[in-house]
Every structure is written in C-alpha cells, then in structure tokens.
Amino acid sequence: MRGVSIIGVGQTPVGEHWERSLRHLAYEAVAAAMKDAGIEGAHAMYVGNMLSGEISGQSHLGALIADFCGLRGIEAVKVEAACGSGAAAVRMGYLAVASGAHDLVICVGVEKMTDDVGSKLTAALAQAADADYEVAHGVTFVGLNALLMRRYMHEYRVRHEDFAGFAINAHANAVGNPNAMFRKAITLEDFKGADMIADPINLLDSSPMADGAAAVVLCPTEQAHAFRGKPVRIAGSALATDCLSIHDRHDPLWLQAAEDSARRAYAQADITPADVDLFELHDAFTIMSALSLEACGFAERGKGWQLAVDGEIRPSGRIPICTMGGLKARGHPVGATGVYQIVEAVLQLRGEAGACQIHNARVAMTQNIGGSGATIITHILEVQE
Amino acid sequence: MGIPGSWRLRNQRLSLVGEVCHTCGNKIFPPRDVCPHCAREAQHAFQFSGRGEVYSFTTVFNPPAGFEEYAPYTVALVKLEEGPIVTAQLTDVEPERVAIGQPVEMVTRKLRDDGHAEVISYGYKFRPRITTD
Numbered sequence: 001m002r003g004v005s006i007i008g009v010g011q012t013p014v015g016e017h018w019e020r021s022l023r024h025l026a027y028e029a030v031a032a033a034m035k036d037a038g039i040e041g042a043h044a045m046y047v048g049n050m051l052s053g054e055i056s057g058q059s060h061l062g063a064l065i066a067d068f069c070g071l072r073g074i075e076a077v078k079v080e081a082a083c084g085s086g087a088a089a090v091r092m093g094y095l096a097v098a099s100g101a102h103d104l105v106i107c108v109g110v111e112k113m114t115d116d117v118g119s120k121l122t123a124a125l126a127q128a129a130d131a132d133y134e135v136a137h138g139v140t141f142v143g144l145n146a147l148l149m150r151r152y153m154h155e156y157r158v159r160h161e162d163f164a165g166f167a168i169n170a171h172a173n174a175v176g177n178p179n180a181m182f183r184k185a186i187t188l189e190d191f192k193g194a195d196m197i198a199d200p201i202n203l204l205d206s207s208p209m210a211d212g213a214a215a216v217v218l219c220p221t222e223q224a225h226a227f228r229g230k231p232v233r234i235a236g237s238a239l240a241t242d243c244l245s246i247h248d249r250h251d252p253l254w255l256q257a258a259e260d261s262a263r264r265a266y267a268q269a270d271i272t273p274a275d276v277d278l279f280e281l282h283d284a285f286t287i288m289s290a291l292s293l294e295a296c297g298f299a300e301r302g303k304g305w306q307l308a309v310d311g312e313i314r315p316s317g318r319i320p321i322c323t324m325g326g327l328k329a330r331g332h333p334v335g336a337t338g339v340y341q342i343v344e345a346v347l348q349l350r351g352e353a354g355a356c357q358i359h360n361a362r363v364a365m366t367q368n369i370g371g372s373g374a375t376i377i378t379h380i381l382e383v384q385e
Numbered sequence: 386m387g388i389p390g391s392w393r394l395r396n397q398r399l400s401l402v403g404e405v406c407h408t409c410g411n412k413i414f415p416p417r418d419v420c421p422h423c424a425r426e427a428q429h430a431f432q433f434s435g436r437g438e439v440y441s442f443t444t445v446f447n448p449p450a451g452f453e454e455y456a457p458y459t460v461a462l463v464k465l466e467e468g469p470i471v472t473a474q475l476t477d478v479e480p481e482r483v484a485i486g487q488p489v490e491m492v493t494r495k496l497r498d499d500g501h502a503e504v505i506s507y508g509y510k511f512r513p514r515i516t517t518d
C-alpha cells in the first residue's frame with residue numbers, strides 16, 4: 001500500500017444556506033480544495049452524504065456532484081454511513097490512492113438539512129438507527145443519546161453539569177473560526193438553564209443541524225511535494241463497525257467501534273494517545289465526547305467527563321478537542337461533518353488555524369461516528385516533512 | 386411500515402418471540418438468525434417472559450413523523466430477565482415515576498398510526514409490573 005497525503009482542503013461556512021442547493025454547496029467546497037491544491041482535474045471523487053434522498057429528493061450524488069464540478073466522466077460514487085458518511089468517504093478515497101487505483105482523489109462531504117424541519121427531519125435522522133427495533137418504537141436520535149447519558153450518569157454517579165465543559169469549550173473555540181455556525185461563548189449558567197430536549201439532554205448538550213460542505217484532495221505521499229500546498233500525511237486510517245442498535249451492544253456504555261478503529265489507527269501510525277496534539281472528536285452530544293475519550297484511551301472508563309471538568313480538553317490542556325468549535329458550535333451538517341473535522345485538523349497541522357491555532361501541532365486525530373456508534377472512522381494526520 | 390413489514394415482525398412484535406442459541410445458550414432478542422455472542426447459526430424460537438427492569442429511559446418531546454399524537458412519551462431500554470435489552474415505550478406510568486431498576490412487564494399496545502399506508506401497527510410496550518408469578 002502507498003502512503004497517502006492531503007494536498008488541498010476547502011469548506012463552506014456552516015449554517016443555514018437557504019440560497020444555495022446541495023450541489024452548489026458541494027461545488028463550493030470542491031472548488032476551494034482544488035484551488036488550494038493547485039489542480040484542475042482529478043481521477044475519482046467520493047461524496048459523503050446521508051440525507052439527500054430524504055430531504056432533497058436526490059440520490060445518485062456521485063455522478064451529480066462530479067459533473068457539477070466540471071469532472072464529468074471520472075469515477076464518482078456516494079458513500080453513506082449516517083453521520084459518519086463524511087469520514088467514510090475520505091476512508092474510501094484513502095483506499096483508492098493507497099491501493100494504487102487512483103493518483104488524485106477528491107473526497108467531499110455535503111449535507112443540506114435546513115430545507116426541511118420538524119418531524120420529517122427527525123424521522124430522516126432516525127434512519128441511522130434500527131428501523132424495526134428502535135425507530136418503530138418512537139425513539140429519536142437524540143432520544144437514543146439520552147438513554148445512554150442517563151445510564152452513564154446513573155452508573156458512574158455523574159451530574160448533568162459535569163458535562164458542561166464540553167459545550168463551553170466548543171463554543172469558546174468556535175469564536176475564532178470564521179466558518180463556524182455559533183461564534184458565541186456560553187457559560188455554565190447558560191448550560192444549566194438550557195431547554196430540555198430529551199431528558200437529560202438539553203439544547204446545549206446537542207449539536208445543531210446545519211447545511212455545509214467540506215472537501216479534501218488526496219494524492220500519494222511520494223508525489224505530495226509536487227503540489228503547491230503544505231502536505232499533511234494520513235498516518236493512520238481505520239473504519240470499524242458495531243451493531244446498529246444500542247440495545248444489541250454487549251455494553252451500551254462502551255463505543256467498541258471507537259476503540260477498534262482507534263487501536264488500528266494508532267498501530268498504523270505507530271503512536272499512542274499521548275502523542276496526539278489535538279483530537280477532533282464527534283461531539284454530536286456531550287455524552288458522545290465522554291464515551292469517545294474513554295474508548296480511545298484518553299480517559300479511564302467512566303471518567304471521560306473528568307477531562308472536561310479539569311479543563312484538559314481546552315486548547316492549552318493535555319488533549320485539546322473540538323479546536324474549531326466541534327459539532328456543537330461549528331455545526332453538524334451530518335454527512336459533511338467528518339470531512340470538516342479532517343479539514344480543520346489539516347489547517348491546525350499547517351499552522352493555518354488562525355485564532356484557533358494549537359501551538360506546535362504535529363499530530364492530529366479525527367473521529368467521526370455514524371449513528372449512536374455503529375460506524376466509527378478514525379484518522380491520524382501528521383505534518384509531512 | 387407497511388402491511389408486509391408488520392406481518393413479518395408479528396411474532397416478535399406481538400408475542401416477544403426471540404431465539405435461543407443452541408451453541409452458547411444465550412437468549413436472543415430481537416431474532417437475528419446468527420448468534421451475536423458466538424456468531425453461530427441460531428434459529429430456535431424462544432418465548433420470552435416479558436418481564437424485565439428499566440435499564441435507562443428518556444422522554445421524547447419532539448417525536449418523528451407518525452408519533453406526533455403520542456408525544457410526550459417515555460422510551461426505555463428494558464433489560465429482560467433472560468438477558469437481552471430491548472428498546473420500547475413505557476406505558477401506564479407518569480414519566481416522573483420512572484426509575485432505573487424499576488420492574489416492568491410487557492403489554493401489547495398500538496405503536497403508531499401510519500397514515501400513509503393506512504396501517505395501525507401494534508407491538509410491545511412495557512408497564513410497571515403488576516402481576517406476580
């Protein structure tokens with residue numbers, strides 16, 4: 001297998017883009033990434049997206065987006081793994097370059113969510129869960145996370161406000177990110193007073209639905225210096241799966257696919273969690289941040305929340321997370337999120353993260369979660385000398 | 386869900402029929418043909434008692450399409466006596482009276498009205514346990 005590097009990144013601001021369609025959003029991110037890399041064509045495109053069929057009445061995104069970006073004729077296909085679609089598309093692009101099948105690959109995540117609101121969008125998002133045995137009983141996506149959070153609080157004797165640090169950190173970091181949806185700091189009082197959505201999850205435990213697109217350009221590591229940008233090497237790439245429904249897990253409070261994908265990515269990159277300078281994790285809900293930190297070896301089982309309480313997740317802490325706002329404050333355009341995480345990690349490693357810059361960042365980790373943990377993709381990125 | 390889907394799921398939905406793995410002995414619900422514990426084939430029907438306890442719960446205020454008329458309602462993970470956990474609604478109980486560890490038992494109730502397919506689907510919910518053995 002060949003080494004793979006990222007030579008270009010692009011993104012749209014995250015938010016409600018009522019004036020721009022799915023294809024326009026994707027084009028904007030792809031055009032920016034191609035310009036960043038200094039390329040005018042590509043051999044393949046992988047499009048990460050979850051909801052286009054449900055919300056926009058549009059399937060078949062591979063051909064649509066490739067053609068709309070002026071790349072008619074190339075290999076192009078949509079990759080779907082619920083909220084993990086974005087990083088899953090990057091994983092497919094990684095495999096295509098690593099295998100030698102393609103030299104120049106574009107991976108784009110795109111989601112258009114705000115064309116629909118209310119119960120139809122809630123139902124569409126719930127398709128990430130088991131239709132026959134979870135959704136048929138009226139459980140929502142936020143409801144599934146609430147079931148996990150209540151059990152976690154019960155089993156480990158944790159208070160709801162002990163999760164506040166995750167939301168506060170995300171919002172504080174988003175202030176410096178021009179592409180973030182919510183560039184406004186929040187306080188502990190804000191967190192404690194937020195409206196309840198599905199007890200114990202309140203509005204500030206939850207990431208907002210949004211529109212957005214992000215893209216990366218991949219090429220073989222050995223060719224990366226021929227392009228104009230500062231290359232970033234994909235040192236580890238792994239995708240692991242678990243059962244779709246929470247009730248089928250051997251331990252509902254353990255993200256087995258996070259542990260499995262992180263372990264494989266660490267091994268490939270030949271690093272340990274102590275080597276990671278920043279971690280873009282999947283904070284769709286505060287409980288997910290705690291579970292992800294535990295499964296990836298940054299905290300003991302049942303102690304992930306402690307890193308938030310102690311401030312270790314802040315930019316100056318032991319393991320900075322959500323350095324540009326995370327899902328919580330950058331926003332969560334579901335199928336695009338995994339690519340946003342990777343774009344942000346690349347900006348950090350290039351030293352181009354502006355006000356969000358983590359000092360001397362050399363190794364970044366990203367983790368994108370589909371559903372409540374059934375598909376989890378972990379990438380480790382390193383500065384390429 | 387349409388008529389064929391409801392019909393296919395009738396045994397598990399209405400009677401909580403799952404499977405038992407003859408290789409490792411684990412009871413399985415919902416039925417899935419391959420044992421999730423030992424990955425061997427497991428297609429032997431097993432009738433669950435319907436008794437269990439609340440493992441976790443939440444109240445849904447913003448329901449998905451098809452459930453609007455029932456909101457707010459309480460959804461739980463119920464740990465069955467025989468081992469598996471199932472996702473189901475709680476019924477005949479005020480949300481503030483629910484607690485982790487509470488004994489519950491299965492009842493059959495209307496799950497939703499599917500206006501589109503004009504199908505009313507019935508299935509299991511759980512209520513605080515009132516029967517004794």
Ligand SMILES: [Zn+2]
Nearest residue numbers: 406409420423
């Ligand atoms: Zn077995």
